[in-house]
Amino acid sequence: xxxxxxxxxxxxxxxxxxxxxxxxxxxxxxxxxxxxxxxxxxxxxxxxxxxxxxxxxxxxxxxxxxxxxxxxxxxxxxxxxxxxxxxxxxxxxxxxxxxxxxxxxxxxxxxxxxxxxxxxxxxxxxxxxxx
Amino acid sequence: xxxxxxxxxxxxxxxxxxxxxxxxxxxxxxxxxxxxxxxxxxxxxxxxxxxxxxxxxxxxxxxxxxxxxxxxxxxxxxxxxxxxxxxxxxxxxxxxxxxxxxxxxxxxxxxxxxxxxxxxxxxxxxxxxxx
DNA sequence: CGTCACGTTTACGTCAACGTCAAGCACTCT
DNA sequence: AGAGTGCTTGACGTTGACGTAAACGTGACG
Numbered sequence: 001x002x003x004x005x006x007x008x009x010x011x012x013x014x015x016x017x018x019x020x021x022x023x024x025x026x027x028x029x030x031x032x033x034x035x036x037x038x039x040x041x042x043x044x045x046x047x048x049x050x051x052x053x054x055x056x057x058x059x060x061x062x063x064x065x066x067x068x069x070x071x072x073x074x075x076x077x078x079x080x081x082x083x084x085x086x087x088x089x090x091x092x093x094x095x096x097x098x099x100x101x102x103x104x105x106x107x108x109x110x111x112x113x114x115x116x117x118x119x120x121x122x123x124x125x126x127x128x129x130x131x
Numbered sequence: 132x133x134x135x136x137x138x139x140x141x142x143x144x145x146x147x148x149x150x151x152x153x154x155x156x157x158x159x160x161x162x163x164x165x166x167x168x169x170x171x172x173x174x175x176x177x178x179x180x181x182x183x184x185x186x187x188x189x190x191x192x193x194x195x196x197x198x199x200x201x202x203x204x205x206x207x208x209x210x211x212x213x214x215x216x217x218x219x220x221x222x223x224x225x226x227x228x229x230x231x232x233x234x235x236x237x238x239x240x241x242x243x244x245x246x247x248x249x250x251x252x253x254x255x256x257x258x259x260x261x262x
Numbered sequence: 263c264g265t266c267a268c269g270t271t272t273a274c275g276t277c278a279a280c281g282t283c284a285a286g287c288a289c290t291c292t
Numbered sequence: 293a294g295a296g297t298g299c300t301t302g303a304c305g306t307t308g309a310c311g312t313a314a315a316c317g318t319g320a321c322g
Contacts, residue, residue: 058241060238087246090246094242094246097239101239104235122211
């Protein structure tokens with residue numbers, strides 16, 4: 001509450017990102033810090049956007065997808081349409097993630113099989129060595 | 132059985148990879164096809180290695196990791212040591228994959244939460260529109 | 263007044279696993 | 293001889309999310 005805006009370093013500390021990342025996000029039009037001369041000052045709006053960006057990344061959205069969703073909210077169309085669109089995109093992403101999990105589970109099961117096989121082979125070696 | 136070696140196209144058809152992939156693997160020293168003049172001829176050994184490569188990829192090993200494991204078998208040390216080493220690497224990989232799955236599960240749960248929230252918000256819009 | 267510490271811009275580098283040309287040889291069919 | 297097909301090498305392009313280096317500015321501190 002000391003002030004309404006934050007410097008790049010304060011942002012980095014607060015959100016655990018590097019300056020490079022913030023500048024990169026600005027260049028990609030994900031953030032729009034105002035300028036004090038040459039320096040960036042990040043507003044509440046930027047902070048809200050950054051939170052959404054980081055959350056989106058955890059969900060596996062690409063920065064481009066995130067940008068499109070954020071733009072949706074900037075163009076200030078119907079709140080309901082924005083929400084519906086976001087909901088739809090999120091649902092698709094969820095499906096992707098569940099497919100990913102299925103594949104991962106399959107691979108894990110297969111790898112466990114292989115490990116069991118290897119364990120047995122190693123046991124055979126040990127038996128042979130024991131005599 | 133027509134012959135012991137296969138051309139690049141036969142390999143591609145048999146293992147569902149592109150010629151580029153096979154040449155790439157050769158350049159990375161994962162495969163060592165012999166040459167008939169300028170053409171590549173893939174031996175049984177190459178086919179065995181390719182199978183291992185493709186399996187390793189399903190498990191999420193990088194090509195470099197796969198190369199190291201394959202090299203292990205070429206250097207022809209003790210069979211037991213090779214197996215033990217492979218077993219160890221595979222186990223580490225399994226741990227990675229299970230961590231991945233945990234993260235993915237967490238993200239999926241979080242995203243489902245968000246979707247539930249969005250669903251409710253949309254329902255509120257619809258109720259508002261219904262009057 | 264010097265010198266930090268932090269800020270800036272621009273531009274090129276990184277990593278993985280190939281894809282995509284471009285240009286040319288080798289062989290076969292007609 | 294010409295056409296077509298398949299294979300070759302070599303080099304650059306792709307994708308995503310930044311890292312890194314160079315060269316410079318600027319404000320605060322002692």
